Amino acid sequence: MHKLLTQEPGKKLLLLGNEAIARGAVEAGVALATTYPGTPSSEISANFFNIAKESPLYFEYSINEKVALEVAAAAANACVRSMCVMKHVGLNVAADALMTLAYVGVKAGLVILTADDPFMFSSQNEQDNRYYAKLSGLPMLEPSSVAEAKEMVAYAFELSEKLAEPVLFRTTTRINHSNEIVTLGDIITPVTTGDFPKDPFNYVTVPAVSRNLHKKLLKNLAAAAKTSEASQYNFIEGNNGPWGIVANGVSYNYARDAIRDLKIEDRVRLLRIGFSHPMPSRLVTDFLKGCEKVLIIEEGEPYMEENIKAIAQEAGLTIPIKGKAEDLFSRLFEFDPGMVRKNIARYFDISYTPVTPIDLSDIPDIAQRPPNLCAGCSHRATYYAVKKAAEGKATIYPTDIGCYTLGLLPPLSMADFLICMGSSVGTSCGFSKTTNKKVISFIGDSTFFHSGIPPLINAVFNNHNFTLVILDNGTTAMTGHQPNPGVDMDQLKCSGYGRVSIESIVRAIGVCHVEMIRPFRIKKSIEAVRKAIDFEGVSVIIAQEVCPLYAKGLKMAMGKPFYVSDKCKNHRDCINELACPAFFIENEKVKIDPDTCVGCTLCAQICPEHAILPLKEKSKIR
Amino acid sequence: MNPAKMDMRHMNVTRLIIVAVGGQGNLLASRVLGEAALLADIPVRMSEIHGMAQRGGVVESAIVFGNARSTIISDGEADILLGFEPSETLRAMNKCNPNTVVITNLSPLPPFTVAIGKGQYPDLHLVQSIIRRKTKKLIAINAVELAKEAGNVLAVNMVLLGALIQTGILPVTIDNVKEAIKTRIKAAFVKINLKAFDLGFQSAQKN
Numbered sequence: 001m002h003k004l005l006t007q008e009p010g011k012k013l014l015l016l017g018n019e020a021i022a023r024g025a026v027e028a029g030v031a032l033a034t035t036y037p038g039t040p041s042s043e044i045s046a047n048f049f050n051i052a053k054e055s056p057l058y059f060e061y062s063i064n065e066k067v068a069l070e071v072a073a074a075a076a077n078a079c080v081r082s083m084c085v086m087k088h089v090g091l092n093v094a095a096d097a098l099m100t101l102a103y104v105g106v107k108a109g110l111v112i113l114t115a116d117d118p119f120m121f122s123s124q125n126e127q128d129n130r131y132y133a134k135l136s137g138l139p140m141l142e143p144s145s146v147a148e149a150k151e152m153v154a155y156a157f158e159l160s161e162k163l164a165e166p167v168l169f170r171t172t173t174r175i176n177h178s179n180e181i182v183t184l185g186d187i188i189t190p191v192t193t194g195d196f197p198k199d200p201f202n203y204v205t206v207p208a209v210s211r212n213l214h215k216k217l218l219k220n221l222a223a224a225a226k227t228s229e230a231s232q233y234n235f236i237e238g239n240n241g242p243w244g245i246v247a248n249g250v251s252y253n254y255a256r257d258a259i260r261d262l263k264i265e266d267r268v269r270l271l272r273i274g275f276s277h278p279m280p281s282r283l284v285t286d287f288l289k290g291c292e293k294v295l296i297i298e299e300g301e302p303y304m305e306e307n308i309k310a311i312a313q314e315a316g317l318t319i320p321i322k323g324k325a326e327d328l329f330s331r332l333f334e335f336d337p338g339m340v341r342k343n344i345a346r347y348f349d350i351s352y353t354p355v356t357p358i359d360l361s362d363i364p365d366i367a368q369r370p371p372n373l374c375a376g377c378s379h380r381a382t383y384y385a386v387k388k389a390a391e392g393k394a395t396i397y398p399t400d401i402g403c404y405t406l407g408l409l410p411p412l413s414m415a416d417f418l419i420c421m422g423s424s425v426g427t428s429c430g431f432s433k434t435t436n437k438k439v440i441s442f443i444g445d446s447t448f449f450h451s452g453i454p455p456l457i458n459a460v461f462n463n464h465n466f467t468l469v470i471l472d473n474g475t476t477a478m479t480g481h482q483p484n485p486g487v488d489m490d491q492l493k494c495s496g497y498g499r500v501s502i503e504s505i506v507r508a509i510g511v512c513h514v515e516m517i518r519p520f521r522i523k524k525s526i527e528a529v530r531k532a533i534d535f536e537g538v539s540v541i542i543a544q545e546v547c548p549l550y551a552k553g554l555k556m557a558m559g560k561p562f563y564v565s566d567k568c569k570n571h572r573d574c575i576n577e578l579a580c581p582a583f584f585i586e587n588e589k590v591k592i593d594p595d596t597c598v599g600c601t602l603c604a605q606i607c608p609e610h611a612i613l614p615l616k617e618k619s620k621i622r
Numbered sequence: 623m624n625p626a627k628m629d630m631r632h633m634n635v636t637r638l639i640i641v642a643v644g645g646q647g648n649l650l651a652s653r654v655l656g657e658a659a660l661l662a663d664i665p666v667r668m669s670e671i672h673g674m675a676q677r678g679g680v681v682e683s684a685i686v687f688g689n690a691r692s693t694i695i696s697d698g699e700a701d702i703l704l705g706f707e708p709s710e711t712l713r714a715m716n717k718c719n720p721n722t723v724v725i726t727n728l729s730p731l732p733p734f735t736v737a738i739g740k741g742q743y744p745d746l747h748l749v750q751s752i753i754r755r756k757t758k759k760l761i762a763i764n765a766v767e768l769a770k771e772a773g774n775v776l777a778v779n780m781v782l783l784g785a786l787i788q789t790g791i792l793p794v795t796i797d798n799v800k801e802a803i804k805t806r807i808k809a810a811f812v813k814i815n816l817k818a819f820d821l822g823f824q825s826a827q828k829n
């Protein structure tokens with residue numbers, strides 16, 4: 001049985017934040033869950049995917065976040081408890097659905113999880129999605145710990161039903177990817193089918209209907225404000241003043257630890273905001289009234305700070321309230337306990353000597369260790385083929401989101417522009433129209449399904465001129481090898497799925513020049529790429545080769561390792577052009593680590609001396 | 623155990639940073655420690671950054687034992703630094719202060735940037751002398767050799783775990799950790815892993 005289905009209320013488990021969130025949903029009787037994978041949220045849905053195999057839960061990897069939200073919105077309006085999980089930027093994709101879903105509301109609980117990523121550990125921006133709650137008029141909950149996240153998810157379903165609105169549940173990476181001891185609760189048996197009685201004048205959002213629905217939303221928002229005032233997730237700790245601290249999310253933990261470390265428990269009142277939209281104005285007013293001076297600790301934007309200053313103004317309070325400032329907290333990146341301790345000490349003028357850090361000035365430069373495409377990754381071969389085929393041409397390489405974005409790094413250097421999912425194709429239209437360079441763009445299979453298709457239609461219709469390379473490695477590799485519509489689900493021993501062919505889509509769109517390549521047949525691939533880039537108009541190359549890490553996970557047959565024989569003349573084309581992590585240098589000679597090499601043969605094909613040969617027995621080198 | 627002592631174990635906060643290269647098994651090592659703390663009834667919180675672990679990047683975990691709520695550790699605030707790879711141990715020196723105890727594996731895994739001439743791998747003697755000079759104590763062991771001796775090079779994480787527990791700085795006992803190894807690791811590998819743990823423990827004693 002899946003560990004998150006354990007029926008032992010009271011049992012303590014060490015859980016990852018994302019496991020605790022999935023468990024919270026299971027305890028609340030979630031019956032339908034949807035997602036498009038994205039770090040730091042991915043393990044929530046990875047767990048749902050497996051839980052669904054042995055429980056009544058219906059789970060799907062939807063094609064993108066907008067579709068995921070639409071599926072869940074319908075289910076919740078058919079009276080089925082639903083959850084929709086995505087990373088923060090995913091909510092941008094789903095925002096169109098979100099804004100009007102807020103008007104329509106829900107009948108059964110719908111929890112929309114947005115995983116924000118301060119510091120951008122694995123994201124293209126660090127937008128603060130609390131503003132989506134404000135923009136849409138929906139309630140928002142934010143946990144401070146893993147254990148609280150589990151409880152709060154279950155509460156979010158109740159809240160959603162009480163208010164008849166979806167609830168936004170915001171985490172940050174340090175919640176998703178922290179482990180903590182969590183106590184299991186009871187599991188509610190999910191109700192998997194409901195009904196949707198026709199009621200078009202409340203559900204079909206033509207202007208006349210929406211004018212009424214907007215009124216309804218404002219009423220619900222007022223009810224949410226009342227609930228927020230009394231919520232157990234907004235609370236004050238410490239009865240003493242005169243100093244006030246307001247904190248949310250993980251900042252609350254850092255504040256609590258700092259108050260203890262600085263021994264100022266008897267001088268501070270701490271307001272923790274966990275129900276952050278709407279803000280509890282009365283609670284905040286009462287809190288402010290007992291303080292001489294207030295510090296607001298929140299990662300990201302000054303969301304609470306703006307609110308609290310407005311509340312203070314209403315109440316005629318003129319005490320100093322600060323948060324984001326040059327000498328205090330930044331809008332940039334994530335916070336840490338030491339930074340919070342230091343800023344609390346500075347703001348309230350408490351004497352405090354931080355630990356003496358060690359002197360790092362005489363530590364020598366250490367070679368960087370950036371992540372790299374795996375040994376045997378087919379993207380390396382495709383990039384090499386395109387590079388060779390485009391040699392001598394002035395190029396622009398718009399790229400997209402996936403493992404292949406690592407092609408940015410030298411020596412491949414095959415990425416020039418990226419803003420969001422699918423942008424490789426859309427930006428190719430603009431670059432090819434406005435420059436005289438050859439535009440060749442890259443997109444992975446999953447990203448193509450997510451948002452690469454409409455811009456490709458755009459390109460054909462508007463008669464643009466560029467080459468799109470679709471890197472089809474049969475999985476959504478970057479986020480942990482989730483399926484996508486092009487994946488052969490039999491390989492995952494899952495039945496009842498369809499399969500969509502990328503080639504058929506591309507041809508149906510009307511792309512006249514389509515080349516199918518197997519990137520490890522390097523000569524043929526270079527030839528095919530040459531033809532495609534010489535074509536005037538939109539051409540598409542589909543590079544098909546399974547991701548070796550995925551293949552390894554599925555125990556598919558892998559190639560045999562290679563070694564560098566003594567025919568090697570040490571000009572190092574292999575290392576310098578491919579930078580495969582299986583290479584290393586020993587005694588000034590190129591070597592291949594047989595435990596890392598998966599036998600893709602790429603280096604053997606490009607070695608001018610034909611010095612790289614299949615290894616018969618592993619003992620030969622090392 | 624007497625209640626007063628137990629309280630101390632809860633009150634005191636011990637902060638551990640583990641750095642490794644993707645694939646070295648440090649996440650499993652931190653899970654084992656978390657499980658051991660659960661068995662010992664010690665509050666524990668851990669965080670990890672593992673987005674690119676499988677693409678050869680650096681993986682860092684922070685484990686906070688005792689009565690704290692934070693799951694991450696600020697620069698200069700680690701009580702112990704455990705490095706699975708010598709150059710990564712050195713790179714993580716920003717987490718240390720003069721009272722930090724450092725444990726490092728001595729077998730290098732040079733990053734590919736070295737192979738393509740985009741950086742230097744630091745000299746191992748220099749690495750050790752710098753760390754020794756700047757921190758309270760350095761325990762340096764060849765974990766790969768000991769793992770091989772235990773029967774599987776992949777048991778490097780258990781060797782290092784053994785050395786870590788030997789320092790006595792963490793509020794968990796040898797038995798807690800061995801018990802946790804048994805619950806977290808597949809039965810077939812438990813014996814080798816326990817042996818690796820013991821070898822690491824002994825080697826730290828001699829250090």
Ligand code: SF4
Nearest residue numbers: 373374377403477547
């Ligand atoms: S996981 Fe797959 S796609 Fe990603 S870098 Fe590794 S081999 Fe390439």
